[in-house]
Amino acid sequence: MRLVLIGPPGAGKGTQATLLGRRFGIPHISTGDLFRENVSHGTPLGQEARRYLDAGELVPDHVTGAMVRRRLEEPDARRGFLLDGFPRTVEQAHALTTILARTGAVLDAVVEFDAPEHIVVERLRGRGRSDDTEEVIRHRQQVYRRQTAPLLAHYTDIVLTVHAVGTVEEITDRALEALADLPGAA
Structure with a gap:
């Protein structure tokens, strides 16, 4: 199973990716982890x-x-794999296709974890990180919406939307239900 997970910061993608990866026996591949690994190993x-x-710029x-x-x-x-953090743009989606x-291979699905902004803002503020001010969090949400709308349109035929409000277990159950008809989901 080849999946891309998308959702706003605070929607729980990382948590769900770990759980779904274990369930399906495929790796959770996070671009943040790839950056850290490549930088720390000096590749x-x-x-x-x-x-x-x-320099504070995007890679x-x-x-x-x-x-x-x-x-x-x-x-x-x-x-198979679960990609978290890539693609973020339509240009990156074309690169992934290549x-x-x-x-x-082709992607089986793009799983969108959807949660209202006020919920994700509350979750992120609850982490207590110094860079998680409400202003910064709301800006990240705007950037996400701006970048993701075209990406969802690009993948429209394979997007599965999962309501990402509730307990971790409830959200996992919804994701498994959404994926149930895909090859390799059994």
Whole structure:
């Protein structure tokens, strides 16, 4: 099963990705983890990413795409994966299609974890991180909506929307129900 998980910051994608990955026996691949791993190991891609990160800039699509491509080539991702944080834009979605086409693979679904803004703001403020001010959180929500609307339209035929309010278990159950008809979900 090849899945992309999307949702606003605070919707619980990371938590759900870990649980769903265990359930289906496929790796949860987070771009944040890929950045940290490549930077900490001093890989050429990590060194390139670090230059942008240290300058407070976004890592360019070609660097992120190369990290994702290399990760998807690892043996544990051959049976499937859950991508969290990639693609974020339609351009990155095209890059992912190209990456998968090399092996004849396609995405099975894009799972959108949908939660009202006031809920995700409350969740993120509850984390107590210094950078999680309400103003910063709301700005991240706006950026997410601006970037994600075109992405949802791009993937319209394979988007499965999961209501991401409730307990972790309730949300997981909804996600499993949404995925139940896909190959490999049994």
